[in-house]
Amino acid sequence: MEKLTAKLFLKETSQITQLTSLSGMWVYLALTASLLSFLILSVNMYSLVLSTVFGIRLILTRQRLVITSCLFLFLSFGCFFFYVHNQTVKGLQLKNEVVSNCLILVQPDTVEVDGQSLKFRAVITESGEKIKVNNWLRTKEEHDYFLNLDDRVCLKVSGELTSISVKRNLGAFDYKKYATEQGVYRQLKVDEILSKSKDKSFSPIGIIRSCRAKINRYITKNYPTTTASYLKSLFIGVKDHEFKANQNQLSRLGILHFFSISGMHVYFFLALLGYGLRSIGLFPEDIYGLEISFLLLFLGLTGFSTSVGRSVFYIAILKSVQRFRLTLSPLDAWSLALLFSLVINPYLLLTAAGQLSFGLTAYIIFLAPIIQKQVSQRMELLVFSVVLSILSVPIVAFNFFEWQIGSLLLTVILMPFFSFVLMPSLLGLLIINLVMPIGSVLNEFDAILSKGQEVLFKLNNLDSFHIVTGKLPLIVVGVAIVISIIWLSKVRPSFWFSVICLVGMVAVISGFKYCDPRGMVAFVDVGQGDGLVIKRPFNRGTIIVDTGGKLEVKNPAIEGWKKGSGKSSEVNYDIIPVLKSLGVASIDAVFITHGHIDHFGNLPMVAQQFKIKKLIYPEGTKNQSLFNELSKTLKNKKIPQVEVLAGTKWNFSEYQLTALAPLVAGKGDNDNSLVLKTKIKDKSFLLMGDLEKTGEEMLVRRYADLKTDILSTGHHGSKTSSNDFFINRVRPTDAIISCGVANHFGHPNQETLENLAKVNARVFRTDQQGMIYCTWTPFSSKLSQAKTVMLSE
Numbered sequence: 001m002e003k004l005t006a007k008l009f010l011k012e013t014s015q016i017t018q019l020t021s022l023s024g025m026w027v028y029l030a031l032t033a034s035l036l037s038f039l040i041l042s043v044n045m046y047s048l049v050l051s052t053v054f055g056i057r058l059i060l061t062r063q064r065l066v067i068t069s070c071l072f073l074f075l076s077f078g079c080f081f082f083y084v085h086n087q088t089v090k091g092l093q094l095k096n097e098v099v100s101n102c103l104i105l106v107q108p109d110t111v112e113v114d115g116q117s118l119k120f121r122a123v124i125t126e127s128g129e130k131i132k133v134n135n136w137l138r139t140k141e142e143h144d145y146f147l148n149l150d151d152r153v154c155l156k157v158s159g160e161l162t163s164i165s166v167k168r169n170l171g172a173f174d175y176k177k178y179a180t181e182q183g184v185y186r187q188l189k190v191d192e193i194l195s196k197s198k199d200k201s202f203s204p205i206g207i208i209r210s211c212r213a214k215i216n217r218y219i220t221k222n223y224p225t226t227t228a229s230y231l232k233s234l235f236i237g238v239k240d241h242e243f244k245a246n247q248n249q250l251s252r253l254g255i256l257h258f259f260s261i262s263g264m265h266v267y268f269f270l271a272l273l274g275y276g277l278r279s280i281g282l283f284p285e286d287i288y289g290l291e292i293s294f295l296l297l298f299l300g301l302t303g304f305s306t307s308v309g310r311s312v313f314y315i316a317i318l319k320s321v322q323r324f325r326l327t328l329s330p331l332d333a334w335s336l337a338l339l340f341s342l343v344i345n346p347y348l349l350l351t352a353a354g355q356l357s358f359g360l361t362a363y364i365i366f367l368a369p370i371i372q373k374q375v376s377q378r379m380e381l382l383v384f385s386v387v388l389s390i391l392s393v394p395i396v397a398f399n400f401f402e403w404q405i406g407s408l409l410l411t412v413i414l415m416p417f418f419s420f421v422l423m424p425s426l427l428g429l430l431i432i433n434l435v436m437p438i439g440s441v442l443n444e445f446d447a448i449l450s451k452g453q454e455v456l457f458k459l460n461n462l463d464s465f466h467i468v469t470g471k472l473p474l475i476v477v478g479v480a481i482v483i484s485i486i487w488l489s490k491v492r493p494s495f496w497f498s499v500i501c502l503v504g505m506v507a508v509i510s511g512f513k514y515c516d517p518r519g520m521v522a523f524v525d526v527g528q529g530d531g532l533v534i535k536r537p538f539n540r541g542t543i544i545v546d547t548g549g550k551l552e553v554k555n556p557a558i559e560g561w562k563k564g565s566g567k568s569s570e571v572n573y574d575i576i577p578v579l580k581s582l583g584v585a586s587i588d589a590v591f592i593t594h595g596h597i598d599h600f601g602n603l604p605m606v607a608q609q610f611k612i613k614k615l616i617y618p619e620g621t622k623n624q625s626l627f628n629e630l631s632k633t634l635k636n637k638k639i640p641q642v643e644v645l646a647g648t649k650w651n652f653s654e655y656q657l658t659a660l661a662p663l664v665a666g667k668g669d670n671d672n673s674l675v676l677k678t679k680i681k682d683k684s685f686l687l688m689g690d691l692e693k694t695g696e697e698m699l700v701r702r703y704a705d706l707k708t709d710i711l712s713t714g715h716h717g718s719k720t721s722s723n724d725f726f727i728n729r730v731r732p733t734d735a736i737i738s739c740g741v742a743n744h745f746g747h748p749n750q751e752t753l754e755n756l757a758k759v760n761a762r763v764f765r766t767d768q769q770g771m772i773y774c775t776w777t778p779f780s781s782k783l784s785q786a787k788t789v790m791l792s793e
């Protein structure tokens with residue numbers, strides 16, 4: 001028996017040790033596959049240049065085996081990526097269609113119920129197409145059915161399949177791109193669920209999804225809100241409403257990236273498993289198989305997330321190195337993990353999660369020996385965490401347009417806290433509550449956790465620790481990464497060399513916005529509302545005219561189970577990402593045209609994330625109760641407020657704003673809107689707010705010259721504004737209509753469109769074209785032609 005075991009071991013070893021012939025060189029293969037993914041799936045000049053440089057460096061190695069292996073991988077991965085690209089192109093070409101009696105297989109671990117809103121992922125059984133499903137629940141029975149759904153079911157439905165919407169604003173989260181990378185190209189709006197049946201087909205992935213859904217439902221029902229949110233996000237990778245509501249706060253702190261890409265819970269659970277198996281007397285060779293099986297199972301239970309996948313593959317490779325006595329280095333293990341991950345998700349390195357997860361792991365591999373050689377053991381964790389946070393700045397800033405200085409120290413505190421306090425506590429509570437109910441203990445723990453989270457989030461109010469970088473060109477990010485590589489390439493970098501490299505890298509990232517000569521006028525798509533941003537060149541100042549805001553339609557019938565969480569993150573997809581992508585950290589002035597919520601509703605969030613130097617609005621606006629309450633709140637935050645009337649002027653160097661209305665204090669409604677006129681370079685602007693026909697007639701009587709190049713039409717294109725007489729006097733070249741997609745008010749009205757057509761005005765609509773913007777530089781005498789996000793990108 002021993003001889004047979006020895007022979008099997010030798011056979012396994014001889015097969016696996018073929019890997020060692022490329023020991024130290026696997027990184028070349030990983031880089032080959034990575035560059036191929038950029039070249040084929042995201043063609044740009046930079047990937048072509050990098051590929052050329054890499055090819056020359058590969059030839060200079062003069063390692064025949066390495067070059068041959070890279071060539072073979074180039075051909076095999078190239079064919080694979082071309083296949084993926086072609087499938088993506090075909091998916092994006094799928095047409096909108098109405099379907100009836102369509103059978104779809106629900107993925108139970110993706111079901112989200114929020115009041116009457118239902119969302120989940122599914123597969124069309126006939127074609128195998130992955131889709132996103134949206135439904136409006138009509139009865140409490142339907143609501144309860146999906147709320148408790150934790151098994152695979154087939155639904156027969158009727159509805160409409162449509163393509164997923166593209167992003168509507170610069171800097172906004174691109175959900176279409178995100179969905180495409182996951183192989184989802186269309187969404188189904190369900191009109192009616194015709195029948196439900198349990199899926200009886202055998203599918204290992206389906207069984208794992210059902211288990212994941214059951215665990216999710218159990219945690220939701222048996223644990224308080226905050227504790228449940230952490231349990232679900234850490235143990236099964238589910239991000240619930242609570243997590244999504246706090247996501248922006250975590251991101252601003254700079255710890256969301258650390259929290260989501262570390263994969264440290266994989267190490268925690270594996271260490272716990274290993275300790276348990278060793279304590280019952282199992283040998284290492286027996287433990288190895290159980291550990292690998294556990295890792296693969298855990299990967300499935302966490303939804304095959306990027307960070308867990310990287311951790312699982314990396315740990316599995318290192319365990320195999322120990323088991324079969326291979327000579328692969330940590331960098332080789334990282335390279336193999338990257339190759340495996342690219343096979344599972346070819347778009348991996350085009351995502352923020354992939355870049356952060358594999359980028360920071362690579363930094364850790366190179367950084368660890370440098371820190372160990374030059375820093376005392378007592379200071380090792382502190383220095384390591386701070387330097388790693390600095391090295392992450394280019395990737396974080398490129399994807400999120402900002403970084404938090406406080407994150408340098410927060411990671412030092414949170415790393416041991418998560419590893420030695422939070423994870424063991426959550427696991428302990430999960431196990432104990434399975435055996436016997438401990439409701440009072442859970443409530444106390446939840447209160448402490450919620451309080452700690454609240455204290456942590458208050459750090460976001462410290463503006464001096466928050467750096468907004470704006471959207472960075474790839475070349476700038478590349479320069480910063482090259483600086484980091486130069487530093488890491490030194491075996492024993494001197495103190496001053498380290499300071500120069502690390503500070504220089506951060507300076508390049510943080511200071512680029514002050515070198516950008518472009519100014520911008522942006523009519524932001526804020527849905528059914530108004531929002532205008534004017535940013536001066538070289539980031540010398542920014543103003544906002546209205547912030548947009550969700551107009552709530554009160555419906556007394558929406559109560560009980562129909563009422564959703566109310567935790568909407570709409571603002572984060574509208575004006576705030578635009579400001580951050582432009583590098584705005586403070587706002588010189590916020591102008592609110594009048595006291596209706598669709599013009600100021602997002603102001604509290606803007607005030608929370610940006611320093612506002614002055615808030616300006618017409619006299620009488622505080623007669624609107626909601627605005628009056630907000631005014632008091634902002635006054636307590638020491639934001640200066642100024643009430644104005646027609647004739648007031650503001651000088652912003654490159655342009656001057658003049659108020660044309662209102663003439664007297666009013667009620668703060670549409671007819672008391674603040675009307676502003678300005679000229680930037682060769683183009684004049686007239687911003688109408690929600691001024692209606694009575695106000696327009698007053699403007700025509702009072703001002704002889706109202707001719708303008710770009711008109712922001714009044715009241716979202718409603719027929720109560722933009723009357724024929726007024727439009728003939730203004731005669732705009734371009735007319736901007738800010739309104740929501742398929743809004744309930746029917747804006748813009750056909751009469752308004754006809755009046756604009758009579759003067760041959762080009763009409764731009766945010767509901768059809770997304771954000772509309774013009775740019776200029778100090779070196780030109782002209783403002784650019786209007787561009788639109790949905791058609792220009």
